[in-house]
Each structure stands twice: as structure tokens, then as C-alpha cells.
Amino acid sequence: MxxxxxxxxxxxxxxxxxxxxxxxxxxxxxxxxxxxxxxxxxxxxxxxxxxxxxxxxxxxxxxxxxxxxxxxxxxxxxxxIGFVFQNFALYRHLTALENVTLGLRKLRGMAAAEAAERALHELRRMDMAEHQRKYPAQLSGGQKQRVAIARALAMDPAxxxxxxxxxxxxxxxxxxxxxxxxxxxxxxxxxxxxxxxxxxxxxxxxxxxxxxxxxxxxxxxxxxxxxxxxxxxxxxxxxxxxxxxxxxxx
Ligand SMILES: Nc1ncnc2c1ncn2[C@@H]1O[C@H](COP(=O)(O)OP(=O)(O)O)[C@@H](O)[C@H]1O
Ligand SMILES: [Mg+2]
Incomplete structure (x- = not known):
């Protein structure tokens, strides 16, 4: 189908x-x-x-x-539907990891530990695990986009x-x-x-x-x-x- x-x-x-x-x-x-x-x-x-x-x-x-x-x-x-934008749309006051966990916690109601585990899995997939504690301002444009993609993937979209x-x-x-x-x-x-x-x-x-x-x-x-x-x-x-x-x- x-x-x-x-x-x-x-x-x-x-x-x-x-x-x-x-x-x-x-x-x-x-x-x-x-x-x-x-x-x-x-x-x-x-x-x-x-x-x-x-x-x-x-x-x-x-x-x-x-x-x-x-x-x-x-x-x-x-x-x-996972959406990835030109300008990344990351929250400046949240770390890479927190940007990815936010939707899992607020929209999916996941507990902190579970959300972090899932987020880390997607950050690893994007080769961004080592940058998980950095804020968007500390990341390059390509890295920001990879965090944004990890965030979209974490929600397990169709x-x-x-x-x-x-x-x-x-x-x-x-x-x-x-x-x-x-x-x-x-x-x-x-x-x-x-x-x-x-x-x-x-x-x-x-x-x-x-x-x-x-x-x-x-x-x-x-x-x-x-x-x-x-x-x-x-x-x-x-x-x-x-x-x-x-x-x-x-
Ligand atoms: N809210 C809106 N009201 C009126 N016209 C709009 C609105 N949003 C986009 N447009 C017009 O629709 C056309 C297509 O816009 P858009 O979808 O943003 O194009 P693209 O993403 O291909 O650059 C443009 O001519 C734009 O000016
Ligand atoms: Mg456009």
C-alpha cells in the first residue's frame, strides 16, 4: 500500500x-x-x-x-509526520539531548529515563551522541540539523x-x-x-x-x-x- x-x-x-x-x-x-x-x-x-x-x-x-x-x-x-526545517527550530535553552527528549516527555508522556534512552539511540544514529550535552549555539549547522533529524525520528513517525x-x-x-x-x-x-x-x-x-x-x-x-x-x-x-x-x- x-x-x-x-x-x-x-x-x-x-x-x-x-x-x-x-x-x-x-x-x-x-x-x-x-x-x-x-x-x-x-x-x-x-x-x-x-x-x-x-x-x-x-x-x-x-x-x-x-x-x-x-x-x-x-x-x-x-x-x-516528522518535520525537519531549514532553520532547525531547536530550543536554544535546551541541550541536544533535551531537544530530543522534550517531545517524548510532553507529547508521549514518557518517563525521563525512557525518553533519554530513546533520544540517545537516535542521537547515536545521527553520530551526535558525543555532543548530547551541548547547546545549539555550540553546534555547527550540520550538527544542529542532525539533532533536528534525531528529534523527528525519536517520535517514530510514519x-x-x-x-x-x-x-x-x-x-x-x-x-x-x-x-x-x-x-x-x-x-x-x-x-x-x-x-x-x-x-x-x-x-x-x-x-x-x-x-x-x-x-x-x-x-x-x-x-x-x-x-x-x-x-x-x-x-x-x-x-x-x-x-x-x-x-x-x-
Ligand atoms: N499565507 C499566505 N498567504 C498568501 N500567499 C502565500 C501565503 N503563503 C505563501 N504564499 C504564496 O504562495 C506561493 C508559494 O509559497 P511557498 O509554498 O512558500 O513556496 P516555496 O516553498 O516553493 O518557496 C508564493 O507565491 C507565496 O508568496
Ligand atoms: Mg519554501
Whole structure:
């Protein structure tokens, strides 16, 4: 069964369709990347999928359940989706370990010892156990992102959503995050990653959707899209200097 099936998804802001009929499928254990220029609706898509936004129309089926229905338990849905943001969203006054245990204690009601054990397991997986007592200010950008990923994984989500996970990072740190996502992929973690970072998409070498003007303009293996595509807009986007960074995709 597909983890996520999206059909004809439309999201309008003030009568203007930012998403204009999106179809998307994510299988269990699959990694898919959604690319497209800034402002094309990538973040809007993720926010619709975890129901932070209510789509104007269309269907989102999450593990067989239509989560666009008005009676959907959106809190329960969001607890099944781990979210990783561009700016890490870590609490500055908490250590790496405390950032990971917080949700386990507050949302899952775990006892301190159990939460710490689970958090340490995920920090170890992210190769961050030795930094567990450090505060975010004492960590590099790549390390902060690895703590944020450990925090998301600790909640045992059905899927991880990444929104521009490398945009705030220099190329070396971006590579750290790419490696981690690659490792999670081998572990068969289901992941949906939106980005305009060409380097990220290309290094992961997975299936890529190209989103522009509210629609999926192309879908294929990364190398196919990075090749000499017939559509000039798609060719223009994917032929920009590889290396990611803020300039890419604009
Ligand atoms: N709350 C909002 N109200 C009105 N327009 C919005 C709102 N949020 C985003 N938009 C517009 O929707 C479009 C898509 O935004 P976004 O999903 O953030 O794009 P991306 O993540 O691809 O850069 C942009 O034109 C943006 O200005
Ligand atoms: Mg965005």
C-alpha cells in the first residue's frame, strides 16, 4: 500500500491557485524529492500534507485514510509526520539531548529515563551522541540539523518531511545532511524532501518531481531531469550551477 497518495490537490491563497492539481505518490520506504523555483509552492505542499493548511480541493490519502475529510484528527496526523526545517527550530535553552527528549516527555508522556534512552539511540544514529550535552549555539549547522533529524525520528513517525534541509548550510555541512538522508534511505525510512538545492537532489539520486506554476511539470530519476530535457524551462532550472545555495532555483 502507498504511504501517501495525493490527487488533484489545489491550494488557493486569496483566489490564486498556488497548487493547481498536484498528483503525488510516496511508497513505504521511499525517498522522493520535490524541486522547483522559490515561490512555486513547495512549502505550501508540505503544509497541506500535514494539514497545517486546509487545501481548497483534492484528496490526500495517508496510509489508506482520507485526511482531507473534515473529521480528520489533524493532531494525530501530525504526530505521524516528522518535520525537519531549514532553520532547525531547536530550543536554544535546551541541550541536544533535551531537544530530543522534550517531545517524548510532553507529547508521549514518557518517563525521563525512557525518553533519554530513546533520544540517545537516535542521537547515536545521527553520530551526535558525543555532543548530547551541548547547546545549539555550540553546534555547527550540520550538527544542529542532525539533532533536528534525531528529534523527528525519536517520535517514530510514519514519514519524514524535509523543507529545504540544506538551505541554511554551507556546502560541506550540506554534504553531512545529504549523507544522513542517504543512510536513512538505506534504513527504508519513508521521506519526502522539498528543496531548490540541485546538489542535494542530484547527490541523493532518487526520484524527483519538478514543480512549477502550480503543477508537476516533470517526474523522473534525478539523472534524467538533470540531463538534456526537452522542455526549456526544466532544462534551464536543472542546468544552473550545481552546488545548491540560495541563488539556485530563482
Ligand atoms: N499565507 C499566505 N498567504 C498568501 N500567499 C502565500 C501565503 N503563503 C505563501 N504564499 C504564496 O504562495 C506561493 C508559494 O509559497 P511557498 O509554498 O512558500 O513556496 P516555496 O516553498 O516553493 O518557496 C508564493 O507565491 C507565496 O508568496
Ligand atoms: Mg519554501
Amino acid at each position: 502507498a504511504l501517501l497518495t495525493v490527487r488533484k490537490l489545489v491550494m488557493e491563497y486569496d483566489g490564486r491557485a498556488v497548487l493547481d492539481g498536484i498528483d503525488l505518490d510516496l511508497e513505504e520506504g521511499e525517498l522522493k524529492v520535490v524541486m522547483g523555483p522559490s515561490g512555486c509552492g513547495k512549502s505550501t505542499l508540505l503544509r497541506c500534507l500535514n494539514r497545517l493548511l486546509t487545501p481548497t480541493s483534492g484528496q490526500i490519502i495517508f496510509r489508506g485514510e482520507d485526511v482531507t475529510r473534515p473529521d480528520t484528527d489533524v493532531r494525530a496526523l501530525r504526530q505521524r 514519514v519524514l518531511f524535509f523543507d529545504e534541509p540544506t538551505s541554511a548550510l554551507d556546502p560541506l555541512m550540506a554534504r553531512e545532511v545529504v549523507n544522513v538522508i542517504g543512510q536513512l534511505r538505506r534504513d527504508k525510512v519513508s521521506m519526502l524532501c522539498v528543496t531548490h538545492d540541485l546538489f542535494l537532489a542530484r547527490s541523493l539520486g532518487c526520484r524527483v518531481l519538478f514543480l512549477d506554476q502550480g503543477q508537476v511539470q516533470a517526474e523522473g530519476e534525478a539523472e534524467q531531469l538533470f540531463g538534456d530535457h526537452a522542455d526549456p524551462r526544466i532544462r534551464a532550472f536543472f542546468s544552473q550551477a550545481v552546488g545548491g545555495g540560495e541563488a539556485a532555483g530563482r
